[in-house]
Amino acid sequence: MTKYGFGKTVDMSFDDAIAHVTQALQDEGFGILADIDVAGAMKKKLNQDMPPYRILGACNPPLAHRALESEPSIGLLLPCNVVVRQDEAGAVHVEFMDPNAVLELVNKPEITALASEVRQRLERVMDQMMEHQGQQESMPMPK
Numbered sequence: 001m002t003k004y005g006f007g008k009t010v011d012m013s014f015d016d017a018i019a020h021v022t023q024a025l026q027d028e029g030f031g032i033l034a035d036i037d038v039a040g041a042m043k044k045k046l047n048q049d050m051p052p053y054r055i056l057g058a059c060n061p062p063l064a065h066r067a068l069e070s071e072p073s074i075g076l077l078l079p080c081n082v083v084v085r086q087d088e089a090g091a092v093h094v095e096f097m098d099p100n101a102v103l104e105l106v107n108k109p110e111i112t113a114l115a116s117e118v119r120q121r122l123e124r125v126m127d128q129m130m131e132h133q134g135q136q137e138s139m140p141m142p143k
Contacts, residue, residue: 005098007093020129021082024129100115
């Protein structure tokens with residue numbers, strides 16, 4: 001595990017992982033504000049092939065509103081990024097930005113408490129992903 005994220009390797013296709021993580025995020029009150037197809041952009045802009053890789057910008061409006069009221073510049077650290085990627089061997093990984101690590105930069109007690117709540121919700125999303133498949137192996141993130 002790194003200082004900035006956590007995640008799991010999932011036993012499902014890339015498209016299924018996108019669908020399941022999107023639904024699990026919705027179940028926790030998050031919507032997807034941005035969906036960046038990194039592999040598609042690399043192919044289009046650089047003519048470079050890479051395995052599927054998407055960055056989902058997830059936002060929980062009530063929690064984001066609380067954060068913005070407390071610290072207006074916190075938008076620089078939002079939304080919560082979720083990466084779904086396939087490696088060269090074909091394994092699919094779902095990775096979550098750790099809001100505790102990012103929001104500690106703000107150094108305000110109310111933001112720290114909010115980050116903890118967001119982290120708990122994202123952990124439940126990850127747990128829900130694991131319930132949809134059989135593999136329970138943790139995925140170490142690169143340092």
